[in-house]
Amino acid sequence: MKLSDSLLSAAASLRANKLRTALTTLGIIIGVAAVIAMVGVGKGAQLRIEEAIQGLGENVLFVRNGTNVAGGVRGGANTKISLTEADAAAIVTGAPSIRIAAPTLRATGQIISGNTNWFTTIYGVGDAYLQAREWQIGTGRTFNPNEERASTKVAIVGQTIIEQLFSGQDPVGETIRVERIPFRIIGTTRAKGESSWGRDHDDVVFVPLSAARSRLDVGKRYRGSLVRDITLKAHSADLLETAEQEVTDLLRQRHRIRPGAPDDFYVRNIAQYLEARAKSERTMAYLLAAVAGISLLVGGIGIMNIMLVSVTERTREVGLRMAVGARRIDILVQFVTEALAVSLIGGVIGVALGLGGLAATAHWGDWPLVISPLSAVIAMGFSALVGIFFGYYPAHKASRLDPIVALRRE
């Protein structure tokens, strides 16, 4: 019997029992769609975290000022300002796991160019900060040590500033006013894009730390060499925890905090937190995919169940086919083809449904759309395997029927 004949014959008998075929297929559809959707959601979760880590910069930690306690009233973060530029310098030399320690000031305010203005965030930083956070310089250049020392009124601006104030034109050489003080733009940063949470990384202006301190209002709050926070970059992800410990020990010593007394600063290990979250979300998604895989398996058992019923019902047909010359392999192929057809049709519909579900989640659920062709191929292959695996036993049973017993069956 030729393959085309097997296919025709399978199609005919599947058509003969439309409702049954549809219900059997449904089991596979649900299984495949669930696998596709879960893998997609898992990949989306991973992508979100990766984006977040990318926005943050790899292996980054933050040290922030601590909490002021006055008469039992705790003031929240950054109310007891004690971090200094000297602390940052001490961390680089004293904490072996730390590669970069960049002290920063931060202000928000209106910036003006010509007759347009824009509300943005202004960072007082050095080139070290740009390196720690992995900002790439686009046009122009970064700060030089002279400018960092001498409070020079220069600025590096993000892509959103270019869009908003310079209509996309290269602003290097132009002047912006920050708190009415003119800063000359010496460089631009490349886009980091929007995070999945909708925060615009590129809506930012960098000026030298010394310039922010001496020329902007923020300097009045952070007197002497006090800073808002210190951005740290560890040598590697494995060292994040060690780095946290080293920095804590070092700062407690420098700030002369007695044992048992609380820190007057916070070390925030966001990178590690994100890594951990990425890992748990990935694990969760794959767990769900595995559960979905089990439902595919259940769909396969459904196929087997129906095929067994079908073989029993069609015993006389099998006997007749044998009487007119069907060999065992012909019967086997016929029933396996039927099972395979059910599982493949289910696979195709399931993939379409799963991808549709993902697209819907992406559209309405604010979730990154990750379509993995590989997972579609694997899901199809898996459902084909399910069809063959669960179709084989009933088909084998049919092919082993004794023609005379089959023909006598009423």
Add this chain to the structure above:
Amino acid sequence: MKTPIIQARGLSRDYTVGAQTVNALIDFSIDIRHGEFVAIMGPSGSGKSTCMHLLGCLDTPTAGKYQLDGEDVSTLDADALAGLRQRRIGFVFQSFNLLAGASAIANVELPLVYGGVPRVGRLAQAAAALDSVGLTDRAHYLPTQLSGGQMQRVAIARAIVNRPALVLADEPTGALDTQTGQEIMALLAELNRSGITIVLITHEAEIATYAQRVLFFRDGRLIEDRNASGDLLVRPPSGEDKL
């Protein structure tokens, strides 16, 4: 003289059901020549169908030897027997055994499908077979849209589509009224005149009159072998004789 198409020597078939053994056919020996029209008669349970299944290579004997057209088939495996049935034998059953979901012509071409005949040739051959049973205009009807007599004609077309030397019919008129039964018998007689050997089971004496030779079975044994004029034929050699 040509080798007989059927040569059976000492064929027996036992069925074991639980601890019990049923001797459905006991020490059956016969020679049937090419072109003969043989009827098998006997009470229900006397082993007629069992005998036909053995002659039709649907089953293998528990003991004895069977040569189809000079070829020993008692030792062939299931697939070899399937090939043999496909090429040499056509079956007609009391209950027609048509595939319910397939049209008349699709039913007729089924043996050719398993014979690996290409689609175009298959359709032509099936159409010719349907024509020879007078059902050209019903080629695309489903079995449910046909009368009993027409269904049996489709079954006969299916039995002869691969031009077999032997057609075996197990009570082909059993489910039909007398008139229709006569028509079916006339058709089988016509096939027989064209040279096909026919072995037919019936329990109606009237039907048996179409045959040139009648075998009577009782309790699994062949007890009588007569020609049309009622003469007792010489008993075929017993099981001990060599083939």
